[in-house]
Amino acid sequence: MSNVIKNPRNGCALHGALQTVQEIRGAVPVVHANAGCGVVNYLAQRNGSGGGARYSGFSIPGTAAQERHVIFGGASRLREQIKNTIKVQKGDLYVILNSCESAMVGDDVDAMTREIVEQGEPVVDTLVAGFNGGIHYGYEHVLADILKSLDGIFKSDIEKDERLVNVFGIVPDKDPYWQGNLIEIKRILNGFGLKANVFFGATGSVHQLKNAKNAAVSIVFTKWGELPAKVLKEKYDVPVIIRPSLPADANGVQELATALAEIVELDASKVDEFIADEEDFENSILYRVRDEIFEYGLSKTAAFIGEEEQAIRIGGFLKNRFGVEFSAIVLTDALKKDEEHETDNGALLAAISENVYIANDQKEINDILRGSGAEVIFGSSLEKDIAGRLNVPLVEVSYPIVDRVILNKTSVGTNGVISLIEEYVTVVKEYDVRKKEIASSIVRGVQGGESWQERLQKKSYSNKLSSITELQTREYISAQR
Numbered sequence: 259m260s261n262v263i264k265n266p267r268n269g270c271a272l273h274g275a276l277q278t279v280q281e282i283r284g285a286v287p288v289v290h291a292n293a294g295c296g297v298v299n300y301l302a303q304r305n306g307s308g309g310g311a312r313y314s315g316f317s318i319p320g321t322a323a324q325e326r327h328v329i330f331g332g333a334s335r336l337r338e339q340i341k342n343t344i345k346v347q348k349g350d351l352y353v354i355l356n357s358c359e360s361a362m363v364g365d366d367v368d369a370m371t372r373e374i375v376e377q378g379e380p381v382v383d384t385l386v387a388g389f390n391g392g393i394h395y396g397y398e399h400v401l402a403d404i405l406k407s408l409d410g411i412f413k414s415d416i417e418k419d420e421r422l423v424n425v426f427g428i429v430p431d432k433d434p435y436w437q438g439n440l441i442e443i444k445r446i447l448n449g450f451g452l453k454a455n456v457f458f459g460a461t462g463s464v465h466q467l468k469n470a471k472n473a474a475v476s477i478v479f480t481k482w483g484e485l486p487a488k489v490l491k492e493k494y495d496v497p498v499i500i501r502p503s504l505p506a507d508a509n510g511v512q513e514l515a516t517a518l519a520e521i522v523e524l525d526a527s528k529v530d531e532f533i534a535d536e537e538d539f540e541n542s543i544l545y546r547v548r549d550e551i552f553e554y555g556l557s558k559t560a561a562f563i564g565e566e567e568q569a570i571r572i573g574g575f576l577k578n579r580f581g582v583e584f585s586a587i588v589l590t591d592a593l594k595k596d597e598e599h600e601t602d603n604g605a606l607l608a609a610i611s612e613n614v615y616i617a618n619d620q621k622e623i624n625d626i627l628r629g630s631g632a633e634v635i636f637g638s639s640l641e642k643d644i645a646g647r648l649n650v651p652l653v654e655v656s657y658p659i660v661d662r663v664i665l666n667k668t669s670v671g672t673n674g675v676i677s678l679i680e681e682y683v684t685v686v687k688e689y690d691v692r693k694k695e696i697a698s699s700i701v702r703g704v705q706g707g708e709s710w711q712e713r714l715q716k717k718s719y720s721n722k723l724s725s726i727t728e729l730q731t732r733e734y735i736s737a738q739r
Contacts, residue, residue: 265620265640267590267657270388274396274429275355280312281430282457284350284464288343289320290336290367291357295388296320319343333365340374340381350464351411353404354383361387375411382407394482394591397429401457401486404467406493412468416494420522422469423447424455424476424490426483427567428504434659438668439504443479446511446671449532450518451525471496475521477514479504480567481603482591497521502603503571504670507579508537510571511671540672544579547683554686557581561630562611563623563637564656565591570603571670572636572655572678573610580682584611586630588623588637590656634686651689653682 272295279287289296296318321339336354343352352374356367371383384403386396425443428436437459444454444461455473456462470476471494476487478500490496499521505511515529550556560582562573569587576582587607607614613630617623624644627635635645636653639660645652654662655669655678668674 263619266618267638267640268392268394268618270358271386271390271392271396271399272355272357272388274391274393274432275384275386275400276318276396277393277431278397278400278429278458279353279355280318281459282351282462282464282467286343286347286349286352287318288340288352288354289318289357290339290354290360290365291320292359293320295357319347333367333370336360336365336367336370337373340370340379344374344379350380351404351467352379352381353400354381355400356383356385356387358388361385361389380411382411392591393432394429397432398482398485401426401483402489405470405486405489408468408471409493414468417472418474419453419469419472420474421451421453422455422473423452423518423522424470424473424487424496425457425479426476426487427479427481427501428458429482430458432657433565433568433669434657434664435667435669435674438664438666439670439674441666442668442671442673443504445673446505446514449529449536450515451528452518452522475499475518477501477518480565482567502606503567503574506571506575506670507675508533508540508672511536536672540675543676543679547679550683550687551580554683554690556682556686557583558633559583559585559631560634560636561586561588561627561632563588563590563627563635563641565589566603566607568656568669569610570606574606575675575678576636576682577610582634584613585632586613586615586626587611588615588617588626590618590623651685653685655681 272289272291276287276289276296279285319339319342321335340352340354354367354371356365360367367383367385371381374381382404384400386399386403390396390399425440425447428439428443430436433439440454440456440459440462444456447454455466455470457466457470470490473490473496475497476490476499478484478487478498480503481500484498484500487496487498487500491498499517501514501517503510505514512533515524515533518524519529557580560576562569562584564572566589569589573582573584573587577584587610589607604614615626617626620640623641627641627644627648632648632650634651634653635641635648636655637645638656638658639654640658641652667677669677
């Protein structure tokens, strides 16, 4: 019997492929599906924190397949849509995105693509139907399919650039900070004397994809990026470095430099100077909040809800630098097909918390949080309700974040550390202020001669008291006398 998943935060493979192509400047997606597939993705994303891409919602070119196309096949409709899209939308690359319907019917999308390519148009297709997997699967496979097909469309010689580094593993729109994270990684690599080849956002484009085969190395942050990097390795002998996470702080930047130095020749003095500046900058920021760290007891028991990479990066930093103890870590990204309940980075996660769960159902996540004893939750906007019920502060760090617009803010590197510290301290201080305000209102409402027990019997008072503990209220009352 099937189960209903409450507030799932991972869409299907088609949505992952669509979100990826949408964020490549010069690439035009063509969705071979019913009219609802692209719109559902838009509705799921429109309240997200990063805004909308150029092609989103009702502006996405698509075949809008009907019942007759499912019964008799939709190849002719796809041919018509591709030609019309090329006429109306100017693009450097057109990417046909398959769907559940077209995959089940067996439309020969490859044949349609070859037909258009033979006419001189830059078209590739990806056979990533929605039922193949989740968003991360779609991200990996659409990039892999594009990179496999580029040579048949764009003729160019391989001219290796010994300073160029391909960046994989940051899934567009799936991490609220993806745009800022790409900018920060680019800044860090530039600090090493290297050039970052990013495919998405303000500085990414089809040109960067075409140039990927000329890179000196591909670096993959997280397990979600290995497939396209392996394509470049097999076809063009581009070495691959796989990192468990993005750099969390100056120490992470140092580890990244060490990994790159094994393949790419770096100027040691330039790298050392850059990292020293990062450490000084980070330490100066931490020094400025030293009083808050002790005053608000930031070495709390915490729970983390988010993707594996984020848990390793953010959880590791908070544990090592703030002494935060994680009573529970809930991983929300989908498993790869060769995995069951184990992750590639199990040892790193185990060092952060003894209790690591995999869940995408909000009810299941809420049950875990109820039993975690957490004093603070690091998660998404979906945890706002349970955080309120448990009366603990919520620091929003993972997808989705729906109550803020995040355009170029980062959560990685030294700049990411600053953002995380700002957010953590601010949320805890605001929570402490609210708690004192509630206690103060209770004190003001106590009438002379009433005992603690008599006051408790009043419903309005009991409701207020539910948001703070009796012990905290007694302490506050004593302090006011």
